[in-house]
Amino acid sequence: MPKIKSFADLKKKRDELKTGQDIRKKAIDTENHVQVKVAMATCGIASGAKTIMEFFMEQLERRNIPAVVTQTGCMGYCYAEPTIEVKLPDQDPVVFGYVDLKRADQIIEKYIKTGELVDGIIPVNYETIDSKEIGG
Amino acid sequence: MSKYSMHLLVCGGTGCHSSESDAIVCNLRDELEAKGLTEKVQVILTGCFGFCEKGPIVKVMPDNTFYVQVKPEDAQPIVEEHVIKGRKVTRLLYHDPKTNEIVGDSKHMGFFKKQLRVVLRNCGFINPENIDEYIARDGYQALGKVLSEMTPEQVIKVIKDSGQRGRGGAGFPTGLKWEIASKNKSDQKYVVCNADEGDPGAFMDRSVLEGDPHSVLEAMAICGYSIGASEGLIYIRAEYPMAIHRLKIAIGQAREYGLLGKDIFGTGFNFDISIRYGAGAFVCGEETALIHSMEGLRGEPTIKPPFPAEAGYRGKPSNVNNVETFAAIPVIILKGAEWFSKIGTEKSKGTKVFALAGKINNVGLIEVPMGTTLREIIFEIGGGIRNGKKFKAVQTGGPSGGCLTEKHLDVPIDFDNLIAAGSMMGSGGMIVMDEDNCMVSVAKFFLDFTVEESCGKCAPCRIGNKRLHELLGQICEGKGKPEDLDRLRNMSMVIKDTALCGLGQTSPNPVLSTLDNFMNEYTAHVIAKKCPSGECKSLMEYVVNAENCVGCTACARVCPVNAISGERKEIHHIDPAICIKCGACKEKCKFDAIFIR
Numbered sequence: 051m052p053k054i055k056s057f058a059d060l061k062k063k064r065d066e067l068k069t070g071q072d073i074r075k076k077a078i079d080t081e082n083h084v085q086v087k088v089a090m091a092t093c094g095i096a097s098g099a100k101t102i103m104e105f106f107m108e109q110l111e112r113r114n115i116p117a118v119v120t121q122t123g124c125m126g127y128c129y130a131e132p133t134i135e136v137k138l139p140d141q142d143p144v145v146f147g148y149v150d151l152k153r154a155d156q157i158i159e160k161y162i163k164t165g166e167l168v169d170g171i172i173p174v175n176y177e178t179i180d181s182k183e184i185g186g
Numbered sequence: 187m188s189k190y191s192m193h194l195l196v197c198g199g200t201g202c203h204s205s206e207s208d209a210i211v212c213n214l215r216d217e218l219e220a221k222g223l224t225e226k227v228q229v230i231l232t233g234c235f236g237f238c239e240k241g242p243i244v245k246v247m248p249d250n251t252f253y254v255q256v257k258p259e260d261a262q263p264i265v266e267e268h269v270i271k272g273r274k275v276t277r278l279l280y281h282d283p284k285t286n287e288i289v290g291d292s293k294h295m296g297f298f299k300k301q302l303r304v305v306l307r308n309c310g311f312i313n314p315e316n317i318d319e320y321i322a323r324d325g326y327q328a329l330g331k332v333l334s335e336m337t338p339e340q341v342i343k344v345i346k347d348s349g350q351r352g353r354g355g356a357g358f359p360t361g362l363k364w365e366i367a368s369k370n371k372s373d374q375k376y377v378v379c380n381a382d383e384g385d386p387g388a389f390m391d392r393s394v395l396e397g398d399p400h401s402v403l404e405a406m407a408i409c410g411y412s413i414g415a416s417e418g419l420i421y422i423r424a425e426y427p428m429a430i431h432r433l434k435i436a437i438g439q440a441r442e443y444g445l446l447g448k449d450i451f452g453t454g455f456n457f458d459i460s461i462r463y464g465a466g467a468f469v470c471g472e473e474t475a476l477i478h479s480m481e482g483l484r485g486e487p488t489i490k491p492p493f494p495a496e497a498g499y500r501g502k503p504s505n506v507n508n509v510e511t512f513a514a515i516p517v518i519i520l521k522g523a524e525w526f527s528k529i530g531t532e533k534s535k536g537t538k539v540f541a542l543a544g545k546i547n548n549v550g551l552i553e554v555p556m557g558t559t560l561r562e563i564i565f566e567i568g569g570g571i572r573n574g575k576k577f578k579a580v581q582t583g584g585p586s587g588g589c590l591t592e593k594h595l596d597v598p599i600d601f602d603n604l605i606a607a608g609s610m611m612g613s614g615g616m617i618v619m620d621e622d623n624c625m626v627s628v629a630k631f632f633l634d635f636t637v638e639e640s641c642g643k644c645a646p647c648r649i650g651n652k653r654l655h656e657l658l659g660q661i662c663e664g665k666g667k668p669e670d671l672d673r674l675r676n677m678s679m680v681i682k683d684t685a686l687c688g689l690g691q692t693s694p695n696p697v698l699s700t701l702d703n704f705m706n707e708y709t710a711h712v713i714a715k716k717c718p719s720g721e722c723k724s725l726m727e728y729v730v731n732a733e734n735c736v737g738c739t740a741c742a743r744v745c746p747v748n749a750i751s752g753e754r755k756e757i758h759h760i761d762p763a764i765c766i767k768c769g770a771c772k773e774k775c776k777f778d779a780i781f782i783r
Contacts, residue, residue: 053444056452057330060321067322073193074311077247078293090272107191118248119191122272 076118084110084117084162085137091124097131098150105154106134115162127172136161145172192227192269195245197310199234199396200389200428202242206258207231210242213261218269227269230319233397235310236551237297240280245310250291253278283547283569297548300567302529304537305390305513306553309397314432317439320400326445328519329404332411333453338368341412345515347523349535354380354471354508355583355612356688357534357601360515363505367413367495370503375415377406378499378506380476381422381429384468385584386635387543388615391509393551394539395422395429398513399436403446403459405515410457413505418459421476423466433461468585468639469689473498473506475641486643487687508613510539530556534600538611544580544618545572557598560590564618575620579703583612585632585639586692588699589625608699610692624721625704626711630658632696640689647690650681654697663724666712675701720782723767727783732757734779741771741780 054060076083088094088103103121110117127133130147136157137143146157147170160166196202196211214229235243240254244264251274253264260278267273280289282296292298303309312319320326332341346361367375379402383391395402406418422430437459440446448456462480469475470485477499479485498504514536518526527535534556540563541551547569554563560580564570571577579589588609590597597603601611619628633655642648657674660666678694678701685691701708710716717725730741735757742750742758749765752758760771760780772780 051439051442053442054326054451055444057334060326060330060451063318064321064324064327067318070190071312071319071322073190073248074195077250080248080250087272090270103191120249120272 076116080118082116082139084115084139085135085143086110086117086119087122087135087137088119089123089125089127089131089133089135090121093124093128094131094133099132101151102132102134102149102154105151106158109155109158110162113158115158117162130170130172133172138162138165146170147172189225190228193247194227194229194264194269195232195247195310196229197233197235197241197243198231198314199238199241199309199393200426201234201238203428205242207242207256209258210244210256210261213258214244214265217261217265221265221270223265223269230313231315232312233309233314234306234393234551235292236301236306236393236553237295237548238550239548244278245292250293252280252290252292252295254280296569297550297552297567300558300562301553302537302555303553304517304529305394305401305510305539306397306551307517308401309393309551312398314397314399315435317400317436317443317445320398324520325400325516326404328516329407329411329445330451332408332519333451333455338412338414341408341519342368344519344523345412348518348526349523349530349533350511350514350518350526351534351601352508353510353514353538353613355586355610357611360507360511363495363507364409364412366493367415367503367505370496372503374417374500374502375413376499376502376504377409377413377415377418378473378477378480378494378504379406379418379420379512380471380473380506380508381420381426382464382466382471382476383423383426383509383613384466384471384639385586385613385615386632387617388541388584388613390539390541390551390614392426392429394509394513395426396432399429399433400440401513401516402509403436403440405512406459407446407450407457408515408519409505409507409512411455413503415505416456416458418457419462419480419499420459421462421464421470421480424463425466430461430463437461467641468635469641469687472687472689475687476506477504484641486641487689489686510614531598531600531603533602538599538614540614540616542568542616542618544616545575545620545623546570546618547572556600559596559598561595563599563616564595568618571618571620575622577618578621578623579619579625579628581609581617581619581628581632581696582615583610583692583695584615585635586610586688586695587612588695589619589628589703591703608702609695622719622721624662624717624719625700625707626658626661626717627721629696629700630655630662633658633693636689636693640693644684644686644690646681646685647687647693650677650685651690651693653677654681654694658697661708661711662717662722664711664715664722668709668712670712671701671705671708726767727762728760728765728767728769728772728780729783730758730760731779731781734777736777736779738776740774740776744770744774746770 107119132149133147135143135145156168244253244256263275342364350360351357464470467485470479472487475485475487494504539553579591581589594607640647681694737755749761
């Protein structure tokens, strides 16, 4: 291991290492982050959910938007895959269907950045046991 | 940029480790490898999360899912369901017994809600065996700041202004201690870390060293700079193998980076740390005894003055601080004295780590701001008393402290309030007792410990405690006399006034505080010869209730000493002279016909 020779060296080192813990840091404070859940069941993956998830992870970081991108199971909208759910801080989650790279870009630029809705919204029309037991 | 999209944190504290958390790590890694996910998901072994009651714990980030009581074979469902399909494994989530709800993440658990983790900031967050993880969390930044931007006097001023007091038990102001050591001139001085954690039921120092060893190393170097010492020593008991292992790794890594050793950060400041092992004697937590033990002498205390700050290790000025005291120092330097002094009460600043043990639902390690009440700690964070029993008392300060009762539940806890209530902070162990605990036996239990641990140097402690212990034993056996209660109190006062060191001076505290708070139990033992809680076996009598007994002979057959007489279909009788009070008959009886009198 190379020695840390000065205080400036240490600061540089810390800044390099910091991103490695971003996932953990965000987890402590999820409410204040944009949360993107990508449906990654068989139907989702077959329709390209994996590319979409990678796109979100990469682009949100590149565009400096503090966000938590996670995967989830089949949301049930198999006809509209890939589907994603986006939750902005202090707002109800919104589900988008038929997300391709173009729409993903729109979601980031319009909905996530300005709150302006874009095409492809799927209205939430059911309740889950989760929403009763876990509270969201 | 790291390509990982998910972190799996597995608790690697001693508690979870002994419940096979290392096997969980192995299995998780195997599963991830089998599914080709090693590039995406990182498994990290961390320090203690604190919720030892429900260990081993696995935390999934970034969704903050908190899995409890995980077994090695649960690695497969966690990977297959959660990691791949994004569905939480419901059966492994925490089930809140109070609200009967399943809680998915730690933020919504009662155990974590009231906590403020300063000392434990990195425990359960970083991998303690990797210095990079500590550096990423602003590790060694405080040392850098101190060495390049501050004079030793300025550092001491910050610590003084913060109001930090020693967490080892006595609560001596840390900044003042440093100042005294810095003013004593000498060619060589020493920084000593007291990791000889000896209170029964206390494990905060161990958890800090296991979960975040670098925070202690960094603080010791800061202390070295402030008082003018180039050598640090950690005195730790050999019975903490995992803490020692992680300390060694940490010291090695810090040396490789040049954060310990010669010319740190190119400032010309030299500081290195070595480890000294103790054999686990309680008295060696006392600083003069600790220093003698490190010098290879008998672990016996000597009269102060001279204080270690004047003539300590090898006769040189030495500054001894506890692990928890050190662990808070880097945060105080980085966040400032004002930030720290805003937390806590008027005379006790900051937070305190407590180890919850005994008859409490959530056994574990917690950290709360000073001034939190016992009620909040026991009933909100601790989840109340086990099996719905009634709270009776809590022993704080270990064998040197005292017990606090129902009437103390709303006292804001800090150094001074605990002393006013007849106990003390000690190192932060809290042993909770319920209605089934006999307080005379509790006092006897702690005396057991001090009699065993007394070094034998001074007569009050060596002989006095032995006599106290004998008297308590007689009372528990029903052989106590009313005048014994006065003898107990008088002897306790004499020991308190005349013993040589802190161990002896505080050893009668459990007796005095139980006498003060539970006189009724003592009198029941010596006058009515009854133990109200039914814990003292000698004072129990098993009796047959004639109304319920059907004469089935089941009890007579199970009795190992043939103390039960009576023919079939006749009412049975237990001979108290023969009965050994094993309770086998009561357990066997299907008709509730045997009770304890």
